[in-house]
Amino acid sequence: MPCYRCDTRQTDPVRGTSPWARGVVGGEQVLVCPDCQRDPDWRRPLDRCAGCGSAHLSKALGLVVCRDCGSRTEPASRPPLSTERPATDRAGPLGAPQILAPAREPRLADPPKAVNAALAVDVEAALARMFGRATSEVPSTDDVADR
DSSP states (O other): OBBTTTOOBOOSOOSSOOSSEEEEETTEEEEEOTTGGGSTTTTTTSOOOTTTOOOOEEEETTEEEETTTOOEEOOOSSOOGGGSOOOOSSBOGGGOBOOOSOOOOOOTTSOOOHHHHHHHHHHHHHHHHHHTOOGGGSOOHHHHHHO
């Protein structure tokens, strides 16, 4: 899952705590990369717990769960902001682009991009590490279709 603000994809995570933050926006779970967490207002669009007001929410089994008070609720019915494109035409602090709206996941109708190829290489490498084989031994899509 990419960062909902800048569309950066998380690389194969190492064991232990992740520097990426989880949150819920519009009833959907999102991730925020460490770079976007440097913005002091990065938590502003996150949904809040109705019970305690915390933004430490996660989504599990279709319910939004507060990680502070344990409250469980149905997801908000408003559409997630993650369907919007980031506004990068205005400068933010230190000349960096100001991100007013989060990026969105690519739809199936979107044309393939170089990002998809890079993601495929990352996935292939992760699977190779997981199953203990060299990346050159990973079957191609043609090999899989022949089976």
